[in-house]
Amino acid sequence: MALYAGKTPDEDSANFFGMIHNLDLNVGKMMAWLEDKGLDKNTLVIMINDNGGTAGVKVFNAAMHGAKGSPWLGGTRGFSFWRLPGAIKPADCGALTTHLDFFRTLAALAGAELPPNLQEQAKESRNLLPLLENPSAPWEDRHLFTHVGRWPKGTDPDEAKFNNCAVRNTRYTLVNETKRGLKAAPDSVPHWQLFDVIDDPAQSRDIAGSKPEVVTELSTAYDAWWSSLRGHIDINEKALGPKLNPFAAQYWRQFGGGPSKADYERMDPAKAMTFESRREKGRRG
Numbered sequence: 001m002a003l004y005a006g007k008t009p010d011e012d013s014a015n016f017f018g019m020i021h022n023l024d025l026n027v028g029k030m031m032a033w034l035e036d037k038g039l040d041k042n043t044l045v046i047m048i049n050d051n052g053g054t055a056g057v058k059v060f061n062a063a064m065h066g067a068k069g070s071p072w073l074g075g076t077r078g079f080s081f082w083r084l085p086g087a088i089k090p091a092d093c094g095a096l097t098t099h100l101d102f103f104r105t106l107a108a109l110a111g112a113e114l115p116p117n118l119q120e121q122a123k124e125s126r127n128l129l130p131l132l133e134n135p136s137a138p139w140e141d142r143h144l145f146t147h148v149g150r151w152p153k154g155t156d157p158d159e160a161k162f163n164n165c166a167v168r169n170t171r172y173t174l175v176n177e178t179k180r181g182l183k184a185a186p187d188s189v190p191h192w193q194l195f196d197v198i199d200d201p202a203q204s205r206d207i208a209g210s211k212p213e214v215v216t217e218l219s220t221a222y223d224a225w226w227s228s229l230r231g232h233i234d235i236n237e238k239a240l241g242p243k244l245n246p247f248a249a250q251y252w253r254q255f256g257g258g259p260s261k262a263d264y265e266r267m268d269p270a271k272a273m274t275f276e277s278r279r280e281k282g283r284r285g
Contacts, residue, residue, distance in 0.1 A: 016055035071166035093135035
């Protein structure tokens with residue numbers, strides 16, 4: 001952070017760029033290690049991000065609209081870098097791909113044949129190898145969906161169907177933005193906006209009025225996608241998570257520290273005693 005203090009709009013963005021700097025350094029260390037071990041020519045290195053920008057968008061956002069937590073391109077578009085010298089030639093590829101494609105691609109690289117149950121679970125995933133071999137390879141259009149609205153637990157998920165959502169294909173994206181709190185009942189009818197993301201990547205011109213057929217196509221696809229989720233949503237709504245975050249527990253066992261008083265209050269006495277005894281044992285080595 002100190003490298004960017006006073007050079008960005010605020011402390012959050014200085015932290016953000018400090019994290020990028022740290023990542024750059026460590027990727028460099030990893031690449032140097034691979035080269036030192038003679039592994040850099042036969043190791044596939046993949047770097048991807050999970051969502052749009054956060055604090056850094058105050059400084060630069062590639063003219064995209066929105067940020068993390070929004071259905072706009074600035075909140076959903078990610079980068080993907082693939083490096084394997086001798087097998088992948090340097091190039092840009094504009095095909096519409098998604099994180100779902102990662103699984104099938106690695107399976108194909110490993111020569112693994114997916115069993116029927118995984119074939120069904122990964123049916124929306126695609127193998128990216130044709131694009132890695134030829135960025136201009138034929139690539140069938142597809143629909144990708146975004147929903148970041150969430151809803152209060154115990155309420156009808158259908159009431160939040162159109163909370164901050166989007167559906168897109170290669171050329172167009174249909175967006176409904178809900179600027180309401182999570183506890184407020186959203187509109188039951190979406191206020192769709194349509195954008196041509198090839199001609200207008202900044203999503204500055206709503207063309208829904210002049211492209212009603214595209215609105216119909218994408219909104220129908222969104223309705224079908226939402227309907228397909230109901231079984232999974234119902235299961236998740238009834239699921240009860242652990243009283244203590246298992247990631248936090250693993251961190252404390254590895255690096256020390258422990259749960260707060262509030263954490264203990266969420267745990268039943270037996271589990272609290274068990275965890276506390278493990279933590280004490282960890283301190284004694």
